[in-house]
Amino acid sequence: MNYSNEMTLEFESISKNESFARIVVTAFITSLDPTLEELSDIKTAVSEAVTNCIIHGYENTVGKIKLNCGILDNTVYIEVSDRGKGIEDISKAMEPLYTSKPELERSGMGFAFMEAFMDELEVKSKIGEGTTVKMRKKIYSTASRS
Amino acid sequence: MEKRNVKQNEPATDFKNNGIGAHFEVVGKCLVIRLDQELDHHIALNLREKADKLIERGNVKNIVFDFERSGFMDSSGIGVIMGRYKKVIFTGGKVSVTSVNSAVDRIFRLSGLYKIIEKYETIQDALKAM
Numbered sequence: 001m002n003y004s005n006e007m008t009l010e011f012e013s014i015s016k017n018e019s020f021a022r023i024v025v026t027a028f029i030t031s032l033d034p035t036l037e038e039l040s041d042i043k044t045a046v047s048e049a050v051t052n053c054i055i056h057g058y059e060n061t062v063g064k065i066k067l068n069c070g071i072l073d074n075t076v077y078i079e080v081s082d083r084g085k086g087i088e089d090i091s092k093a094m095e096p097l098y099t100s101k102p103e104l105e106r107s108g109m110g111f112a113f114m115e116a117f118m119d120e121l122e123v124k125s126k127i128g129e130g131t132t133v134k135m136r137k138k139i140y141s142t143a144s145r146s
Numbered sequence: 147m148e149k150r151n152v153k154q155n156e157p158a159t160d161f162k163n164n165g166i167g168a169h170f171e172v173v174g175k176c177l178v179i180r181l182d183q184e185l186d187h188h189i190a191l192n193l194r195e196k197a198d199k200l201i202e203r204g205n206v207k208n209i210v211f212d213f214e215r216s217g218f219m220d221s222s223g224i225g226v227i228m229g230r231y232k233k234v235i236f237t238g239g240k241v242s243v244t245s246v247n248s249a250v251d252r253i254f255r256l257s258g259l260y261k262i263i264e265k266y267e268t269i270q271d272a273l274k275a276m
Contacts, residue, residue: 105228
């Protein structure tokens, strides 16, 4: 896609980088002048996607997580991908409250939050090759509201 | 509010609070957990370990999670709070949250967690009511 602005970042799948990813995306979309609510929606979605890569994709081994973020016409496009183990049954994984790791006290709300807080969510996965989560959200900037 | 939270999560200040991202205090039979950072999976790991150690000592009946210095939580936080709730519910204990901002409040509402936990303005309010 021909974004008006775009950035790609690759970082290791360690839990410290969850907040790093949130901060980077927050900073990147500042130019769109999002509301605090829109900002926390996007932060939550990014946090869930990156956490999934760490816990499920790589199962706490170290691999690379790619974060791609694009802006076009007041819409933010976010892509988070790993080259981890992949998801066997995507629709099952996306069911609210379903988790494959209850022993880790996972709430099973990750995909539900991504769906609730973003306008669109698409998940692609292949066993042994990895998972890509694509999300989109329109920002109704402060400037256009006044 | 938002600015302050971003600052708290700068890598340089990470692990500042003895690696846990929260302060723990036992007041009577109540464990008060004051979060100092955004509650995510990273913080959740150490947080639950420390909280469970204190709970297993036997004097803790109720738990308060205070969000005054933490303006963000994701689904990992839900897991931590549910997990601690399961620990205290069998002895008739309660879990409450205090000083939650609108972002954290939305996560609690969306997840249905308010069916099992109470929300109060301040830690004092929670301690009085529990």
